[in-house]
Amino acid sequence: MQPKDAVKSVDCWNQYRCPKGLEGREVAAKMNKGHFDLTTWGIKHVRIEPDFVVLDVGCGGGKTLSRLTRRAFLGKVYGIDYSAYLTVSILNVFAHFNLLRNMTFGLAPSIFP
Numbered sequence: 001m002q003p004k005d006a007v008k009s010v011d012c013w014n015q016y017r018c019p020k021g022l023e024g025r026e027v028a029a030k031m032n033k034g035h036f037d038l039t040t041w042g043i044k045h046v047r048i049e050p051d052f053v054v055l056d057v058g059c060g061g062g063k064t065l066s067r068l069t070r071r072a073f074l075g076k077v078y079g080i081d082y083s084a085y086l087t088v089s090i091l092n093v094f095a096h097f098n099l100l101r102n103m104t105f106g107l108a109p110s111i112f113p
Helices: 003-017 021-034 036-042 063-071 086-096
Strands: 053-057 077-080 103-107
Touching: 003 021, 021 036, 021 086, 036 063, 053 063, 063 077, 063 086, 077 086
Parallel strands: 053 077, 077 103
Antiparallel strands: none
């Protein structure tokens, strides 16, 4: 591996830690798709009532948040993530589709060193 390729590889892996920019958006889309089956399995094993309060730590691309809001539609769903870019991006997407009625987002850099 050439030094330039090594730097590119590190940058790619950093996108998984803290996605940002166009590459970060692509990583978030891959995460949403790649984690879908596991998330589906997990949600099937957890009772979520309409009035529950739910926290999604590492909400990333927001797909799980949207699924949780459909289950806890009378409650509140919170999502926190290390990536400010993704937090703002999903906030904008959800606002566009008027899905923010019971969601709150936050940035959690102090939780993840």
